[in-house]
Amino acid sequence: MKRRDKSVSSRTRVSKRGASKSVSSRRGVSQNRAPRGGILGRGASRTGVSQSGSTRRGASRLKAARIGVAHSAARQTEATVAEDRPLRARVALVTGGGAGIGKALCLALGRAGAAVMVNYRSERAPAARVVDDIRASGGEAAVVAADVSLPRGARKAVETTVRTFGQLDVLINNVGEFLHKPLLEVEPEEWRRTVQSNLDSSFYCSSYAGAQMRKQEWGRIINLGVAGCENVRAFPNTTAYNAAKTGVLILTKSMAKELAPFGVTVNVVAPGMVDTEALSEREMRRVERGLPMRRAATLEEISAIVLFLVSEDASYVTGSCIPVSGGWLL
Numbered sequence: 001m002k003r004r005d006k007s008v009s010s011r012t013r014v015s016k017r018g019a020s021k022s023v024s025s026r027r028g029v030s031q032n033r034a035p036r037g038g039i040l041g042r043g044a045s046r047t048g049v050s051q052s053g054s055t056r057r058g059a060s061r062l063k064a065a066r067i068g069v070a071h072s073a074a075r076q077t078e079a080t081v082a083e084d085r086p087l088r089a090r091v092a093l094v095t096g097g098g099a100g101i102g103k104a105l106c107l108a109l110g111r112a113g114a115a116v117m118v119n120y121r122s123e124r125a126p127a128a129r130v131v132d133d134i135r136a137s138g139g140e141a142a143v144v145a146a147d148v149s150l151p152r153g154a155r156k157a158v159e160t161t162v163r164t165f166g167q168l169d170v171l172i173n174n175v176g177e178f179l180h181k182p183l184l185e186v187e188p189e190e191w192r193r194t195v196q197s198n199l200d201s202s203f204y205c206s207s208y209a210g211a212q213m214r215k216q217e218w219g220r221i222i223n224l225g226v227a228g229c230e231n232v233r234a235f236p237n238t239t240a241y242n243a244a245k246t247g248v249l250i251l252t253k254s255m256a257k258e259l260a261p262f263g264v265t266v267n268v269v270a271p272g273m274v275d276t277e278a279l280s281e282r283e284m285r286r287v288e289r290g291l292p293m294r295r296a297a298t299l300e301e302i303s304a305i306v307l308f309l310v311s312e313d314a315s316y317v318t319g320s321c322i323p324v325s326g327g328w329l330l
Contacts, residue, residue, distance in 0.1 A: 085113030086311060091165040093117045093157060095148050095205060096175030098126035100276040101224065104299035105172055105306055106141070110134035112307060114170065116141045117161040119148060121175075140165070148175060149196045154204030162212060169216070170310045171209040173202040173223045176244070183239045191240045198244035203251055206266070210259055219264035220310040221255070223248050227272035227325035245270075249321055256319035265318035267309050271302055272325025292327035 092109045096102040097118035107130065110116050116134055118141060120127035127143045134141035144160040147153035161168050176198035179190055202223050213219025226245045228235075235242040249268050256266040273287055273296040288295050305324055308314055 085111075087170075087307075088113030090114045090169040090310075091117070091161065091167050092170035092172065092310075093119065093161045093168060093205075093209065094172040094174055095119045095157065095201060096121075097172075098123060098130060100278070101271070101274060101299060101302055102172070102174040103130050104303050105174060106130050107133060108300075108303035108307055109170070109172075109310075110139040110141060111137060113139070115139070115165045117157070117164065118143045119157050119175070120145055121147050121153075148205050149193075149201040151204050154201065155208050158205065158208040158212065167216060168209055168212045169218060170220045171205060171213075171222070172306065173205055173221070173248075175201050176224065176241075178238075179240050180237050183236055186240060194240040195244045195247075198241065199247040199251070202248050206251070206255055210255065210264065213264045214259060214262040217263045219259070219262075220314075221252075221259075221264065221266040222306055222309055223252050223266070223268050225249055225252075225268040225270035225321060227270050227323050228329035229268070229270055230321045230323075231329070252321070253319045260318055263315075265309070265314065267314075267318060268321040269302065269305050269309070270321055270323045270325065271297055272323070272328040273297065274299065274302060292330075295326070297324055297326060 087109060090113070092106075092114045094102055094106050094109070094116060097106040097116070098120045103126070106116050106118050110133075116131075116139070118127045118130050120143065122145075124143065124145065131141040131143055142164050144157050146157040146160075148157055158168060158171075177194055179186070179194045181190070206221050206223070209221065210219070213221075225248050226242065229242065229245040229249050232246070252266050252268045259266060273291060275284065275296040275298055279287065284296065302324055305322055309317065309322070
C-alpha cells in the first residue's frame with residue numbers, strides 16, 4: 001500500500017505542475033492578446049498529460065521489476081536452503097546417539113536439516129546435550145530412553161519417533177557394545193550381551209522401522225558394522241563382536257532385498273579405527289602406527305559417508321558394505 005500511495009502522490013504532483021504550467025501559459029497568451037487556447041497553451045497542456053502517463057508507465061515497470069527481483073531472491077533462497085539442509089523434510093532415529101560416532105551422526109543429520117530422535121539406554125544427560133546442540137543450531141531434536149537390544153525397547157524408540165515427528169525416514173543402528181577378550185575367557189553373559197546389543201538391536205529396530213518406511217514408500221536404514229566384517233577370518237580377541245557384525249551384514253543384505261520394492265535402502269558403513277577420544281593420545285599414536293594411512297578416521301569422515309547414503313543421490317545403493325578404514329584389514 002505504501003508503494004502505491006507514493007506513486008499516486010507522485011502522479012498528483014506531476015499533474016499539478018503540468019496544470020500550473022498550462023494556466024501560466026494561458027495567462028501569458030491573454031496578456032499578449034493572442035487567441036485563447038493558442039499554440040503555447042495547447043503545447044503546455046499536452047506536455048502535462050504526457051508527463052502523467054509516462055509516470056504511470058514508469059511506476060508499473062518499476063513495480064514489475066521489483067516483483068521479479070523478489071521472486072528471483074526467493075528462488076535463490078530456496079535453492080540455498082535445499083543445498084545447505086538437504087534433509088530438512090526428513091526424520092531420523094539414531095540409536096546410542098549420546099556419545100562417540102552416534103553423537104557425531106546426530107549432529108551431522110541435524111545440520112543437514114533432519115529432525116533427530118536421540119536414543120539412549122541409561123545416561124540421559126549426554127543425549128540431552130546433543131539435543132540442545134541441535135536445537136541451538138536451529139534444528140529439531142528430542143530424546144527417547146529405550147534399550148533397543150530388547151524388542152519392547154526397539155518398538156518404543158520407533159513409535160516414539162513417529163508419534164513425536166509424524167514419520168520416520170532414516171534409521172541409524174549405531175548402538176553396540178565392544179568386547180576385547182580372548183575367546184576361551186569370554187563368559188556366556190558377555191557373549192550374549194555383545195551379540196544382543198549389536199545384532200539383535202539392529203534386527204529389532206530395522207523390523208519396526210522397516211514396516212513404517214514401507215508404508216511411507218521411502219526410507220534409509222544404515223547399520224554400523226566394522227572393517228573386515230565382509231570377510232570370514234579369525235578374530236581371537238574380538239570373536240563375539242566380529243561375529244555379531246558379520247551377522248549385521250547378512251541381515252542388511254537380506255533386508256535390502258526385501259525392502260527394495262518399497263523405496264527403502266539398507267546399507268552397512270564399516271569403520272576401522274576411529275578417533276573418538278576414547279583412547280589416550282599415547283595409545284592412539286601406537287594404534288595409528290599399524291594403520292596403512294598412519295592415522296585413524298575422523299568422525300567427520302564417518303558422517304560424510306552416512307549423509308551420502310541417506311541422501312537422494314544414493315537412491316540406487318542398497319545391500320552394500322562401505323568400509324571407512326583407510327586400507328586397514330584389506
